[in-house]
Amino acid sequence: MGPTGGGSGGGGSSNTIHRSSSRPQLDLSKAEIEANVDNDKYNPSILLPNQSDHLSHLALDIGGSLIKLVYFSRHENQSANDRRMRRVKDRLGLPIGNRRSYRILGGRLHFVKFETSKINECLEFIHSKQLHCGGGWESHYSDNVADRNAIIKATGGGAYKFADLFKERLGVSLDKEDEMACLVAGANFLLKAIRHEAFTHMEGQKEFVQIDPNDLYPYLLVNIGSGVSIIKVDGDGKFERVSGTNVGGGTYWGLGRLLTKCQSFDELLELSQKGDNRTTDMLVGDIYGGVDYSKIGLSASTIASSFGKATSEKKELEDYRPEDISLSLLRMISYNIGQISYLTALQFGLKRIFFGGFFIRGHAYTMDAISFAIHFWSKGAAQAMFMRHEGFMGALGAFMSYEKHGLDDLMVHQLVERFPMGAPYTGGKIHGPPLKDLNEKISWMDKFLQKGTEITAPVPMAPPGTTGLGGFEVPLSKGSTLRSDASALNVGVLHLVPTLEVFPLLADPKTYEPNTIDLSDHSELEYWLTILSEHLPDLVDKAVASEGGTDDAKRRGDAFARAFSAHLARLTEEPAAYGKLGLAKLLEMREECLREFHFADAYISIKQRENEASLAVLPDLLMELDSLDEETRLLTLIEGVLAANIFDWGSRACVDLYHKGTIIEIYRMSRNKMQRPWRVDDFDAFKERMLGTGDNKPPPHRRALLCVDNSGADIVLGMLPLARELLRRGTEVVLVANSLPALNDVTAAELPDIVAEAAKHCDILRRAAESGGLLVDAMTNTLDSPKEKKSSVPLMVVENGCGSPCIDLRQVSSELAAAAKDADLIILEGMGRALHTNLNARFKCDALKLAMVKNQRLAENLVKGNIYDCVCKYEPAN
Numbered sequence: 001m002g003p004t005g006g007g008s009g010g011g012g013s014s015n016t017i018h019r020s021s022s023r024p025q026l027d028l029s030k031a032e033i034e035a036n037v038d039n040d041k042y043n044p045s046i047l048l049p050n051q052s053d054h055l056s057h058l059a060l061d062i063g064g065s066l067i068k069l070v071y072f073s074r075h076e077n078q079s080a081n082d083r084r085m086r087r088v089k090d091r092l093g094l095p096i097g098n099r100r101s102y103r104i105l106g107g108r109l110h111f112v113k114f115e116t117s118k119i120n121e122c123l124e125f126i127h128s129k130q131l132h133c134g135g136g137w138e139s140h141y142s143d144n145v146a147d148r149n150a151i152i153k154a155t156g157g158g159a160y161k162f163a164d165l166f167k168e169r170l171g172v173s174l175d176k177e178d179e180m181a182c183l184v185a186g187a188n189f190l191l192k193a194i195r196h197e198a199f200t201h202m203e204g205q206k207e208f209v210q211i212d213p214n215d216l217y218p219y220l221l222v223n224i225g226s227g228v229s230i231i232k233v234d235g236d237g238k239f240e241r242v243s244g245t246n247v248g249g250g251t252y253w254g255l256g257r258l259l260t261k262c263q264s265f266d267e268l269l270e271l272s273q274k275g276d277n278r279t280t281d282m283l284v285g286d287i288y289g290g291v292d293y294s295k296i297g298l299s300a301s302t303i304a305s306s307f308g309k310a311t312s313e314k315k316e317l318e319d320y321r322p323e324d325i326s327l328s329l330l331r332m333i334s335y336n337i338g339q340i341s342y343l344t345a346l347q348f349g350l351k352r353i354f355f356g357g358f359f360i361r362g363h364a365y366t367m368d369a370i371s372f373a374i375h376f377w378s379k380g381a382a383q384a385m386f387m388r389h390e391g392f393m394g395a396l397g398a399f400m401s402y403e404k405h406g407l408d409d410l411m412v413h414q415l416v417e418r419f420p421m422g423a424p425y426t427g428g429k430i431h432g433p434p435l436k437d438l439n440e441k442i443s444w445m446d447k448f449l450q451k452g453t454e455i456t457a458p459v460p461m462a463p464p465g466t467t468g469l470g471g472f473e474v475p476l477s478k479g480s481t482l483r484s485d486a487s488a489l490n491v492g493v494l495h496l497v498p499t500l501e502v503f504p505l506l507a508d509p510k511t512y513e514p515n516t517i518d519l520s521d522h523s524e525l526e527y528w529l530t531i532l533s534e535h536l537p538d539l540v541d542k543a544v545a546s547e548g549g550t551d552d553a554k555r556r557g558d559a560f561a562r563a564f565s566a567h568l569a570r571l572t573e574e575p576a577a578y579g580k581l582g583l584a585k586l587l588e589m590r591e592e593c594l595r596e597f598h599f600a601d602a603y604i605s606i607k608q609r610e611n612e613a614s615l616a617v618l619p620d621l622l623m624e625l626d627s628l629d630e631e632t633r634l635l636t637l638i639e640g641v642l643a644a645n646i647f648d649w650g651s652r653a654c655v656d657l658y659h660k661g662t663i664i665e666i667y668r669m670s671r672n673k674m675q676r677p678w679r680v681d682d683f684d685a686f687k688e689r690m691l692g693t694g695d696n697k698p699p700p701h702r703r704a705l706l707c708v709d710n711s712g713a714d715i716v717l718g719m720l721p722l723a724r725e726l727l728r729r730g731t732e733v734v735l736v737a738n739s740l741p742a743l744n745d746v747t748a749a750e751l752p753d754i755v756a757e758a759a760k761h762c763d764i765l766r767r768a769a770e771s772g773g774l775l776v777d778a779m780t781n782t783l784d785s786p787k788e789k790k791s792s793v794p795l796m797v798v799e800n801g802c803g804s805p806c807i808d809l810r811q812v813s814s815e816l817a818a819a820a821k822d823a824d825l826i827i828l829e830g831m832g833r834a835l836h837t838n839l840n841a842r843f844k845c846d847a848l849k850l851a852m853v854k855n856q857r858l859a860e861n862l863v864k865g866n867i868y869d870c871v872c873k874y875e876p877a878n
Contacts, residue, residue: 058131059401060174061182061394062158064226065265065358067114067122068395071131072107107496109399111392116158123169132170151175153398155182182397184231184239187221187354189396190389194494195412195810196580198354198385201367202375208580209385212510213412220350222341224357226250230344243344245337249359252333259329260322268326269363275327280320282308306332331369333359338373342382351382356390388579389491413811414500419492419567419578419589420596438598442559492578500801501817503809505826507842507878514808514837515582516862525575527857528583529568532590536561543594543602560597564590583836584806591742591803601741603711610712610744611754618716619761625721634687637722638850642678642870643670644718645709645830645852670852679853679865682874686848689876690729701825701846703732705816707800707807709830711746711754719829720758720765723795727768732793734819740803745832748799755795767792805832809841824877831855835862835871842878849873 061068114122126132132150152166154174163174190197196208221231221239227250230243249265256268284293285300286309298304307328310320345353353374360366367386374384389396502509519525540557547553567589570577578585594602601607621640625633676683692698704726708719723733735755737748746754752774759766772794801813807828820826827848828834834849835858841847853859853869863869 058126059153059395059399060155060159061392061398062154062156062162063116063358063394064157065116066391067116067119067158068392069110069112069114069122069126069131070392070395070399071110071112071129072399073110107498109396109494109496111389111395111491111493113391119158119162119165123165127170132172153177153401155179155394155398177398177401179394180229180231180239180241181237182394182401183223183356184221184233184397185237185400186389186393186395186397187356187387188216188233188236189400190387190393191216191354193410193412193415194389194417195415197387197389199388199576200371200383200385201364202371204364204368206576208576218348218350219352219354220341220345220348222337222353222355222357224248224337224355224359226358228337228340228357230341232348232350242348243340245340247333247336249357252329252359256326256329259317259325262322262326269330269361269366271323271326272330272365273323275321275323275325277303277324277328277331279324280307280309280328281305281331282312303331303335330366334366334369335373338370338384339377341370341384342374342377345382346378351378352385353382354385354387356387356393358391360386361391392491410496410498413502414496414498416495416497416500416811417492417579418495418592420592438556442555442597497801497811499814500811501814503812503820504817505820505823505844506809507844509810512810512841514584514806514810514841516836516839517583517858519575519581519583519586522575525571525581528586529572532586533565533568536564539590539594539602542606543599546599546602546604556597556599560594560599563597564593567593584804584808584832587742587806587832587836588802588804591740595740595803601747603741603744607711607744607746607750611716611750611757614713614716615754615757618720618758621717621721622724622762625725631687631691633725634690635683637725638683638686638872639671639674641718641722641829641850642852642872643674644713644716645850646670646854646868673868674870678872679859679863679869680871680873683872685876686872686874689846689874700729701726701731701823703734703819703823704825704827705734705736705820705823707736707826707828707830707833708746708751709805709833710744711750712744714830715746715751715754716758720755722827724762724764727764727793727795730793731825732822733768733795734823735795735797736800736816736819737797738803739799739801739813742803742805745805748797751797755797764792765795768795772796805830806837807833808837831858834873839871839873842875845877847875847877849875 057072059070112125114125132152150172152172152174155177156179159174159176163176166172166174191211192213196210198211199206199208201207217238218232218234221233223229223231225248227248228245229241231239232242233239253265253268256262260268260271262268262271281303282305283300284298284302284304285291287293287304288300291300293300341353341355345351355367355370360370367384371384374382387393506512517524517528519528540561543560544553544557571581571586575581578589625636628636689698704723706719706723708715719735723735726733735748735751737751738745739748741747755765755769755774759769771792774795774797796819798815798819799813800807800816801811802808824845825848826843826845827850828838829850831851831854834851835853839849839862849871850873851871853863853865853867853871856867859865859867859869863871
């Protein structure tokens with residue numbers, strides 16, 4: 001055979017992926033979030049009403065060095081019949097379905113890898129989680145032994161080599177899938193379905209690239225295993241191996257082992273971090289007396305001949321530093337792979353080249369070297385791109401080979417990546433986290449910390465530096481050695497949520513960016529990581545108190561604090577560790593970490609107390625508002641929303657205020673300070689749209705979406721009175737609230753009770769709530785006699801699909817998307833929803849963004865003002 005290279009994909013030009021019907025299939029048709037689940041209400045599962053068969057949970061890619069697993073976890077549960085939700089769904093035209101008669105599928109894809117030499121650990125992991133038995137769900141399995149006819153999809157050479165071992169140890173057969181077909185299928189899925197999967201890596205800087213799934217093909221996929229396979233991908237199941245080379249990862253490891261005596265691939269990579277190739281490589285400057293060869297565009301630091309100096313120096317092998325040899329080898333092989341890949345791309349007119357394979361394994365300098373080669377030979381016309389899940393492409397492709405798995409139809413907004421503590425980036429014998437057992441999770445965390453993962457408070461980060469791509473400088477790395485987990489990219493758990501949609505009122509979803517604050521700025525990231533770290537002790541106290549301060553709560557609170565501190569330390573060291581980082585994602589990570597340690601709602605008692613205090617004074621406020629003329633009332637309502645938005649337990653400045661007075665005293669003080677003009681003041685434009693000028697009276701809005709923020713005064717004294725005014729004018733109102741708790745934000749589950757209490761004092765709210773299905777049971781009220789009841793526009797509540805103080809409108813609930821289709825006004829309230837995110841968002845409908853700035857840095861950077869400044873930003877429909 002000629003020197004074409006085998007790579008991890010093997011030879012051949014198979015162009016279709018085998019679809020096996022040997023196992024039952026996953027049916028995602030008409031899937032929906034299962035809300036209000038009693039036992040796991042804050043980690044909602046997915047209801048698959050048409051799924052009746054059992055399903056394999058596992059697929060493997062068994063390579064020569066690593067075993068990669070992709071497995072699917074689920075659990076069964078039931079929910080109460082939510083009459084309010086049924087009424088809202090009926091009004092919005094959404095299917096309700098028989099929620100009691102079907103199993104629930106908690107759709108989560110997990111990624112784990114093991115060293116192939118430790119296959120027994122892999123087998124034990126599979127057995128301990130019963131992944132070969134459908135995750136321990138199927139009742140017909142007994143004694144933890146799988147059905148002898150069970151089949152698991154597998155690819156890679158080990159699928160043949162270890163088939164008998166799997167049969168003997170687990171009682172399952174490995175159904176072998178074509179390696180290259182799996183590789184391509186996995187790559188296609190990742191690039192189409194996961195936001196910011198792809199990234200470039202130049203001069204130590206990782207920059208994420210969003211790929212348009214409608215403009216993905218054709219592209220070049222370069223898989224660097226022991227050898228290299230270069231694959232032209234033209235579509236789903238359409239690909240051809242067009243080139244390759246036998247100089248790949250095996251070459252680097254083989255020569256490196258002979259020349260340096262290293263005992264592992266990671267050890268060889270670690271040596272390269274400390275190397276200086278000037279001692280071994282012949283540079284252009286060595287030939288031309290330290291100057292550039294400018295005529296042909298070569299700098300003095302460009303490598304003229306890898307290991308060229310060894311030909312002219314009277315040195316033996318032991319006279320050269322292993323570190324320098326490793327670096328020279330890494331550059332030689334990376335540059336050549338890059339050049340061959342570019343020439344292949346040039347041949348087919350392709351400018352997009354994706355690299356993956358065991359050779360790369362997330363090593364920053366390897367990616368830099370490949371990127372430099374592509375940039376150099378293409379003169380900047382082509383880009384090298386990499387993928388965060390690249391090590392799992394084959395295993396994911398094998399998982400997808402189960403016919404009708406349903407993954408093909410999932411879009412980018414339907415996959416949510418979350419990072420539980422211990423999502424598989426650890427080494428040694430710890431392969432967590434456990435699926436269900438919290439005690440095991442906490443014990444696992446103790447072991448994780450004992451493995452040497454130091455948890456530190458956020459520290460100032462040095463600005464990025466050059467990696468010396470010209471070939472002269474010593475490589476820069478974060479830390480003096482590779483982390484123990486450097487061989488595995490940081491990937492989380494993929495939550496499959498088919499009921500998430502893109503918010504339909506975005507003016508241009510493709511250009512929408514939720515995050516207003518740029519965390520790629522090192523000083524900005526350092527600031528927010530420090531804020532979160534300083535807020536952590538208070539948050540732990542609130543979380544423990546929310547569950548009665550029991551010993552169990554204290555134990556979980558301590559585990560949460562250590563886990564979240566580890567996340568912050570990780571991000572301090574490597575800001576792009578979890579993909580493209582925005583403030584919305586950072587804040588949601590904190591809330592997810594709380595839920596991971598079973599803190600359902602850390603601020604529940606505080607919210608209840610503040611709701612009661614605010615509802616007690618609501619009647620007086622409504623009476624005051626009703627005494628005002630229309631124009632004065634509208635201004636007073638907006639002032640009231642801004643004043644009430646001061647109550648935010650996520651703000652240090654506001655937490656300090658709570659110690660200086662009662663909630664009502666603070667609200668009144670805030671209202672008294674409402675002096676116009678505000679920092680951003682578009683009230684007059686909003687007033688003209690609402691009230692018109694002179695005899696020109698505009699029609700009311702058809703439907704308004706009010707994205708509410710905090711509990712207590714914020715919702716009761718701020719947003720509910722504004723909603724009441726819109727209802728009075730004939731506008732349908734939809735209160736949009738969090739699906740899951742976050743700080744003291746009000747949730748969709750809590751709002752109906754708040755509205756019901758408020759409606760006892762207001763016939764407008766009562767009739768609208770009855771019409772909208774919020775007041776299901778008949779209410780005895782003296783405001784109206786039955787004969788005096790009037791038809792009313794409805795007041796409804798929908799959940800937004802998230803559990804964060806921010807909102808990413810690329811991923812909202814299907815209920816909110818349905819409600820938006822008839823809406824012509826959206827009101828975003830609060831720092832998280834209107835400032836941290838969506839300040840710059842443009843909509844197809846009228847938009848009003850209201851917030852009080854409660855962070856000095858935010859005030860200076862976003863609105864060029866001061867703390868407690870107000871934002872009233874009105875934008876007519878695009």
